[in-house]
Amino acid sequence: MTSEHRFLAHRHDEWYPVARSDRLRERPLAAMLFGTPLVVFRTRTGAAAVLVDRCPHRNVPLSLGRVRGDTLQCIYHGWEFDQDGQCRAIPGLVGDVRARERRATAFACVEQQGFVWAWGEAEAAPTREPFRLPYLGERGWTTAREELDVQASLHATAENALDVPHTAFLHGGLFRSQDRARREIDVIVRRFEDRVEAEYVGESRPPGIVAKFLAPRGGNVIHFDRFLLPSVAQVEYRLGDSGLCISAVLSPLEDYRTKLFIAFSYRLPVPGWLVQPFLRTFAMRIFRQDAWMLARQTETIERFGEENYKFTEIDILGAEIYDLLRRGRIPEPSRLTAPSERTLRITV
Amino acid sequence: MTSEHRFLAHRHDEWYPVARSDRLRERPLAAMLFGTPLVVFRTRTGAAAVLVDRCPHRNVPLSLGRVRGDTLQCIYHGWEFDQDGQCRAIPGLVGDVRARERRATAFACVEQQGFVWAWGEAEAAPTREPFRLPYLGERGWTTAREELDVQASLHATAENALDVPHTAFLHGGLFRSQDRARREIDVIVRRFEDRVEAEYVGESRPPGIVAKFLAPRGGNVIHFDRFLLPSVAQVEYRLGDSGLCISAVLSPLEDYRTKLFIAFSYRLPVPGWLVQPFLRTFAMRIFRQDAWMLARQTETIERFGEENYKFTEIDILGAEIYDLLRRGRIPEPSRLTAPSERTLRITV
Amino acid sequence: MTSEHRFLAHRHDEWYPVARSDRLRERPLAAMLFGTPLVVFRTRTGAAAVLVDRCPHRNVPLSLGRVRGDTLQCIYHGWEFDQDGQCRAIPGLVGDVRARERRATAFACVEQQGFVWAWGEAEAAPTREPFRLPYLGERGWTTAREELDVQASLHATAENALDVPHTAFLHGGLFRSQDRARREIDVIVRRFEDRVEAEYVGESRPPGIVAKFLAPRGGNVIHFDRFLLPSVAQVEYRLGDSGLCISAVLSPLEDYRTKLFIAFSYRLPVPGWLVQPFLRTFAMRIFRQDAWMLARQTETIERFGEENYKFTEIDILGAEIYDLLRRGRIPEPSRLTAPSERTLRITV
Structure with missing residues (x-):
């Protein structure tokens, strides 16, 4: 609202949690960070991934789609994206589907201490580890x-x-x-x-x-x-x-x-x-x-x-x-x- | 909406009713005048009072609070304000609570002919009486x-x-x-x-x-x-x-x-x-x-x-x-x- | 949203359907074209008409009114407008009611193939016929x-x-x-x-x-x-x-x-x-x-x-x-x- 608060809200070069691990199962989850809608999904191999929640093709939410193996499939035309945002399938298209401009935007993502964390800058390499919560896993806790x-x-x-x-x-x-x-x-x-x-x-x-x-x-x-x-x-x-x-x-x-x-x-x-x-x-x-x-x-x-x-x-x-x-x-x-x-x- | 109407709506140096007397009991009432949210309350001695409906501390509505004796107490931290807006209690604080900048903004207020009237300018002294409705209290009416x-x-x-x-x-x-x-x-x-x-x-x-x-x-x-x-x-x-x-x-x-x-x-x-x-x-x-x-x-x-x-x-x-x-x-x-x-x- | 789309949306010099013929009976219907609220009504003689859905007198929706013979009557003060937008009655007024500035804004209107079509420009003469749908009325269809x-x-x-x-x-x-x-x-x-x-x-x-x-x-x-x-x-x-x-x-x-x-x-x-x-x-x-x-x-x-x-x-x-x-x-x-x-x- 005030410009001061906009400033406060914009420490992008940090990790923030975007989902609880136990809630991220087969269905992708809609999330948000700094006003950007995100989709969090888990591939069949168990890895968590975070993309901008917008299909680059016709701009519908990827969080309405479903996971197929290593990819998230858009509900509208069936385009598939892997955890790096790379486009891996365009049903109907004859020839190679990979093209830089067909990528979904990806966020670095780690799972730690029961939460899925995303790095606050899109397509950027994290420069540190997420915050570690104390006492988790310690004896008696x-x-x-x-x-x-x-x-x-x-x-x-x-x-x-x-x-x-x-x-x-x-x-x-x-x-x-x-x-x-x-x-x-x-x-x-x-x-x-x-x-x-x-x-x-x-x-x-x-x-x-x-x-x-x-x-x-x-x-x-x-x-x-x-x-x-x-x-x-x-x-x-x-x-x-x-x-x-x-x-x-x-x-x-x-x-x-x-x-x-x-x-x-x-x-x-x-x-x-x-x-x-x-x-x-x-x-x-x-x-x-x-x-x-x-x-x-x-x-x-x-x-x-x-x-x-x-x-x-x-x-x-x-x-x-x-x-x-x-x-x-x-x-x-x-x-x-x-x-x-x-x-x-x-x-x- | 139009600039003309904004002008028409801005005769602040007048009295306007903000509540019916019979509706103002123990609970404070939320009201509004010229787009400013107000709280109307009645002290235990029976006097009506009008403040801006925002606690100067953390900006929550005072109308969610409760009357304690001569003061209105904020629901969040328990700060208390009298009918002039003067801060009279800050629970937890050691020392004198009164400070000019902790005041709530007050409006002049009178009760007349069954309505509570507020002067349209904050912290200003009224220059006349509220409008008097005819026939009220006359014989046979x-x-x-x-x-x-x-x-x-x-x-x-x-x-x-x-x-x-x-x-x-x-x-x-x-x-x-x-x-x-x-x-x-x-x-x-x-x-x-x-x-x-x-x-x-x-x-x-x-x-x-x-x-x-x-x-x-x-x-x-x-x-x-x-x-x-x-x-x-x-x-x-x-x-x-x-x-x-x-x-x-x-x-x-x-x-x-x-x-x-x-x-x-x-x-x-x-x-x-x-x-x-x-x-x-x-x-x-x-x-x-x-x-x-x-x-x-x-x-x-x-x-x-x-x-x-x-x-x-x-x-x-x-x-x-x-x-x-x-x-x-x-x-x-x-x-x-x-x-x-x-x-x-x-x-x- | 984008200026490009505003442009795309503004081919006003065309016919667009605004109602299905079988839905337009005694009650006027609210419609819209290019962001302008419209009222579609059918006179007692069966002709369809399209006006801007705003009474020129006090700016209430004409679609809340009712049809009286050849006119649409406003619910608020009873002003009546014919299919050209001409004001035909102002109840209470002594003398002639017609005055240019009391007109409602009208759109050219035809009924064709089961739809009521309005020309996209107010008060303008159409320069062509509405689109003709194929096969309608052909044998066996x-x-x-x-x-x-x-x-x-x-x-x-x-x-x-x-x-x-x-x-x-x-x-x-x-x-x-x-x-x-x-x-x-x-x-x-x-x-x-x-x-x-x-x-x-x-x-x-x-x-x-x-x-x-x-x-x-x-x-x-x-x-x-x-x-x-x-x-x-x-x-x-x-x-x-x-x-x-x-x-x-x-x-x-x-x-x-x-x-x-x-x-x-x-x-x-x-x-x-x-x-x-x-x-x-x-x-x-x-x-x-x-x-x-x-x-x-x-x-x-x-x-x-x-x-x-x-x-x-x-x-x-x-x-x-x-x-x-x-x-x-x-x-x-x-x-x-x-x-x-x-x-x-x-x-x-």
Whole structure:
């Protein structure tokens, strides 16, 4: 909407998830990145592939087609494209079908940790690996995955996911309560070149019903909220051997539409399979309340024609996330070693 | 749509109704004026207040929030604003919450004659009183109130409300009949600085079923149609001690969206409580047929990209209303004393 | 959408169908041509008439009105217009109602071969006759008529209707099969000044289930696909005395919206009344599948902001149709005598 947001949304030289692996079966899936419609499909040999969702012949969506061996076949005239976008069949045509200008546009694609990731630039060679989610596959940890479409900018979505003060209001009874006694705690904010982290010091235990699983006997829990470039919002709780880490990887569908690919990872005193249905339902309810609120926010921004935010000290990560998104990733890892650190007080 | 209409819709330095008093209870109401979304709320002490419907913090609608004592609390982070827009609470924040830039934008607001009125300019001091509807509270008079959203410009809505020739067609059987014998009558048009009035001379009695209540034994009824600045369309019938006066105060929601706040006032030979359900139902049916017609008119204007009207002598008030809206109110009352007057003939 | 298409859509000096004769009874019908809303009505004497669907008085759709004798009466104020657009009644007005500026805008209109045709320029005198559909009324021939709205440009709709390669895929089991043995045949393409024709030489019989009616004992069928200016897509099969000719006359409603007025004409060994319900159902199912595909194509063009087509040799008529539409009709019939002819091979 604003030119500033268009800029924020345009870090193309990164990996973004475009589908959950377990949802990508025989039927191709429609996806989107930076406003470009994509088709994600899996060849019969199991490889995932990502093309622009438009047949170069007569411009119909390839996602309406079907997979045939190594190719995706268009529903209209039966043209077939392989995972590089090369045209491999044009039914009816006598002679060789391959011609450069008949290619579908392809995106580099890898499958990692249960998600299909696409490189944000078409026909470009990736210059790094996708973000690696922590704890996946580690001993004692269980992971569940979800996805959610949100009508909001990537920045607003990330800020919301990592914002503490709203939980007592928007999520009311579900999470924190606005009526309980409040007390002041310290928050340490650490800014790195590629991430920002808020550590909540002295919370007696995580708020609400989650606490009952993680710390049934109380105790001081370690709580971090993090934003990591290019687009990961992460909430982590730890207590002794127990831990809960929710990572939402955000994909910029359009300027004001963001898709969350979420991994819930946890190690708890009770078996993971016992906790998972409950934890997942509970967390998704919070995510959906947030999605509803963000859609109302976006509507209001559209009605007024602009964003017009006021910031306070307790909008802890919002400005930092904005700054990180604006700068983008600094590729030299040596510069990641000197974080800046500050401490502030907040009532919870 | 046209630049002319944008101009007509922009008499901001006036009062406009934004809610019916009896509808404003504990829950805040969403409203609109000149394209700006508003929230109307009532504090626990009973005062009505009008703010821009956007929290200055993260731009979500304040109308989704709830009233707490003297303040309206945002649903997202619990920020609270008083009736002047002053920020009075920011949950989680340590220290003083008041800061000029955290204010919500406020509109001057009064409650009068059963409606909540807002001054059309934000953060401005009103320079006069709202329009006073006649007959309200007078001895023997009963008043009912309604509201209606119309997809049309304020000018088209006012013209329609005061137009006689369409009643025989659009309202057909309900009102006037196009098949009955027609005869010519005189219409005296009186133009004042701030209003225009058409008096229908020699109508045997008001048309249709309304007549049966007002003048059961026939007789010559006095009939006026009036438009009064800033935005009142008024139809009045009088016969001896009996009278019926319908005033529709028009609020410009957007260029092509107008809200009618309607007061039906009458003194009849039969008790008001007996007549009211019938009269109200009958009148609202006419208003809704008009709203339907005006929406079709607006659609057509949008399809063709412009208004393109032909005028005749019997479009009695349309051109006068346009001229009044274009000039706006002349603040010196001394200039209101010399109306111009003309007489024309119309077949009814 | 693209300026090229706007150009293509603007051959106004031609006849286009706007209604089926059997659908035009007492109630006026809303129609559209070149983005202009039209009303089609039939006077009590049986003449069809076409006006712009906007009352010149207050800009409401005349198609909401009703026919009274020789005039169409507006629903709002009862103004009446004759088939030339002349205003014939203004209820309430004392004196003569006729005034040039009160006219509704009229289009020349003829009824021919079961369709109501309008000349594409308002208030203009036609310079020729409408296209004459072949076989209608000839001995032994039966004709059925249909209409269908398609969300696509006239060019895309015509190309699709005459495209052979897609039938094996989009219409799959219904029509041609992509799995049967394929063989090469010759296609002769003949380009005239006002039309283009593709003749398929050596098809054993027409594809799919249609063949069972037309050529129950097999045999070599003659098959033509034709596009004829201004906007006729025609498919013809002949075998001895039997024949099937489907003509779709395309009306440009908007740049990306086209209406098909279809005549199915056939002479078969079995009685027409026996075949018709089946043939019509079968053909309309194909047309509806095409309409669905074209709507997906238009959506994709809109999402990407442009058409971006690749052509091959077997897109036999698409480029020719484009060229014919771009040039438009050459009025001198003497120049129609020298077609160019080329032959190409295609696998079917």
